Amino acid sequence: MNTTAPDNISGQWQDVLRRFGFVAEAATYRCNGTLFKIDGQWATLELHSEQPPRYPLNLASSPPALWKWVDDGSCPRRVFELPLTILSLEHHDEFAVAEQTPAFDACLAWALETAQTKVAEDWQPPSRQLVESWIPQGQLTVQCGAFVRQGELIVDPTHCLVRFPILQTLPPDLPQARLRWLEELLHEAQNGWRMVRFGFARNTDATPVIAELNFTGAPHHIIEHLLLTGLDGLRWAVLALVETAELLADTTIKSQALEISPIPPSTQPKEQT
Amino acid sequence: MSMMTAEAPHANGTSRKEPFEFDVVDVTGMNTALVTDVQRTAPAGAVAKTLAARMELPQNVPWALRSDETAAYLDDSRAIGDQIETGSRVVLTPKSHLGMR
Numbered sequence: 001m002n003t004t005a006p007d008n009i010s011g012q013w014q015d016v017l018r019r020f021g022f023v024a025e026a027a028t029y030r031c032n033g034t035l036f037k038i039d040g041q042w043a044t045l046e047l048h049s050e051q052p053p054r055y056p057l058n059l060a061s062s063p064p065a066l067w068k069w070v071d072d073g074s075c076p077r078r079v080f081e082l083p084l085t086i087l088s089l090e091h092h093d094e095f096a097v098a099e100q101t102p103a104f105d106a107c108l109a110w111a112l113e114t115a116q117t118k119v120a121e122d123w124q125p126p127s128r129q130l131v132e133s134w135i136p137q138g139q140l141t142v143q144c145g146a147f148v149r150q151g152e153l154i155v156d157p158t159h160c161l162v163r164f165p166i167l168q169t170l171p172p173d174l175p176q177a178r179l180r181w182l183e184e185l186l187h188e189a190q191n192g193w194r195m196v197r198f199g200f201a202r203n204t205d206a207t208p209v210i211a212e213l214n215f216t217g218a219p220h221h222i223i224e225h226l227l228l229t230g231l232d233g234l235r236w237a238v239l240a241l242v243e244t245a246e247l248l249a250d251t252t253i254k255s256q257a258l259e260i261s262p263i264p265p266s267t268q269p270k271e272q273t
Numbered sequence: 274m275s276m277m278t279a280e281a282p283h284a285n286g287t288s289r290k291e292p293f294e295f296d297v298v299d300v301t302g303m304n305t306a307l308v309t310d311v312q313r314t315a316p317a318g319a320v321a322k323t324l325a326a327r328m329e330l331p332q333n334v335p336w337a338l339r340s341d342e343t344a345a346y347l348d349d350s351r352a353i354g355d356q357i358e359t360g361s362r363v364v365l366t367p368k369s370h371l372g373m374r
Contacts, residue, residue, distance in 0.1 A: 141319045145326045146327040147310075148319045148320055148322075148323040150314040150316075150319075150352075
């Protein structure tokens, strides 16, 4: 095993990684099946050791925070991605009594804690008013040609997230092949868009298709920067998907191409949304 | 931890999950549509722009919505569901200031 320290990770961050139990391996750091690596402007934690859920697009069973399942053909894994700009943040709060934990340390602790699908018991979300004050006016609205989507901020004692509907309802008579195409669209988006999670959220009267950014458990001193960076990506993702998703869900539009399922029947997930 | 969250009722007391639909007619009366896919929480200004695109009206004109019942213009920045009830009828109108100085 090559234990040479990766040269794209700063010495300070390597010290922190070692303190959390990570060991250098090739261009990455590893700790009990969790891999840390830097890829361009992003830092990624990956979990390869778990069995993927039968239906990864079911948001109701998704883990907290930014963890999400991706499967780009190499191997299905859970990932937690953060931009390096967030990890390099220097926080100076003149009113803080104690010194703030550096952003890298705090984010690593957040990711590792939530990897166990739990949030620190003493974590409290920032106040809703404060989070709302961070969001520039109009940034929760995405207008895309003939469609408009309004994002929703959810802040309660155990959640802090922003979500946008991609589709508000899923027609009950949507043909299976169309549903598969829709799932394929979401899988591709899940693999491609950093931090944003896509999937189906069950509710009582419909099955909306959703894109969300989940900051649950995040260290308070990085949430504002994370929200603004993430919201920008989330808006672009919604903008990119809405028209295609609407087309796929519109049963009045006939297309022979869309009557053919994009995945072979043997690999299709069993569970329906 | 469950990801399911209880949604707060909307400002006008209705649930965000209750169906919300309204009729829209353009100012000429030539185009009409039943709108069923707009969220209550969407700002009226963005909804007006969306409906103008849907009715293939010019996109280089600012559009506003006017309540057919009260004749009042809807506030662009406020949620449409706070300003009209489900089943209402609104008129899509270009914002113009004609001849006034």
